Every structure is written in C-alpha cells, then in structure tokens.
Amino acid sequence: MTHYAFPDDLVQAQTAWYAAYQQLAAEDSPVRATVLRRRLQRLSVQIATHPYWADIPDQAPAARIALKEMSWAEEQS
Template structure:
C-alpha cells in the first residue's frame, strides 16, 4: 500500500461525500432524496476537478487511497 498525502480540502470533500452517501442510504426513497443526490453529484464533480488530480501519476489508484484517508479521518474524529 502506498502512503499518499492528500490536501486537507480534498479529504474533507471526500468525507462529506461519504457522510452524504450514508445519509442517502438511510433515508427511505419516498422521503425526498433529490437534495442528497444533487449534493453527491456536486461533491463528485468537486472531487474529480480538484487540482490534486492534474498530475497523471496521481490519478491511478488515488481514488481508493483518498477514500481510505477520509475514512481514517472520520474514525479519528469519532474516537
């Protein structure tokens, strides 16, 4: 596993994405999920357009590492 350092704002965007996704998964479909779905789309766009990804070497496999970093940050805050 490679050790990658991500910018704080990028990890924050991914953490927001994970929180929004969990909230969407908990909410019944009839409860009006459109705002959450729109937020996921906006966050996905912000994550994929972040300047961090401008170097090709960072794009390969970086998304999985970013999710791990965001989950680690969430666990650290919960502890």
Template sequence: MEHADFPRDLIELQADWHRTYAALAVPRPVHTTALRRRLQTLSGQLLFHPYWANPGRPPTARVELRRQARALERRP
C-alpha cells in the same frame, strides 16, 4: 501503496461525499432530491479537484483517498 499526501480539503471533500452517500442509503431517506444534488456536486468537485490535474497520479490514489477519508470520520 505508500502513504499519499492529499490536501486536507480533498480528504474532507471525500469524507463529506461518504456522509452524503450514507444519508441516502438509509431505508427511507429524507430530502432525497437535495441529497442527490449534493452527491452530484461533491462528485464533480472530487473529479475536478486540482490535485488530480498533475500527471502521474495512479488510479490507486483514489482508493487511498477513500481510506483516509474514512479514517478521518472515525476520529473523535
């Protein structure tokens, strides 16, 4: 897929979703209720972000968004 131009806030939102999910994935997570609520909030914000309102966004764009968010997390 070609390089998609995502808004910076959308990439950071996806990266925050990854961090929250990772915090829940540990063997004995702390504050599970708060983390689950945070994950639900972030999921809603991702789903209804204005970027997705434009028609013609391919489903593969979400995969590219996740890839770019992970790349953002790896940067120092």
C-alpha cells in the same frame, strides 16, 4: 504502500461524500433524498476535478483509492 499528501479540501470533500451517501441510504423523505443526491453530485464533481489529480497523473488511480480508503476510515470513526 505509497503515502499521498492530500490537500485538506479534497479529504474534506471525500469525507463529506461518504457522510451524504450514508444519509441518503437512510433517508425516507423523497425531497430530502433529492437534496442529498444533488449534494453527492456536486461533491463528486469537486473531487473528480480537483487540481491535485493533475499533479500526479501517473499515480492518480492509486491515489484515488487511497483517498477513498482514508476518508471512509475517518467517516467511520
């Protein structure tokens, strides 16, 4: 398995994405749900357009999965 050196801000954004997603899943308030959906959209753009992906164009798909797996594990702990 290849190990990637993800920038801290990218890892933080992906971890925050999972936290917001879990909050949204448990949210009853329509107003708060809207706020969380907007946060998810902003974080998605931040993650998808991060300059890190340009540095590893041939490895980006596998790196994206590795980032998601690592961030999910951090969010669960």
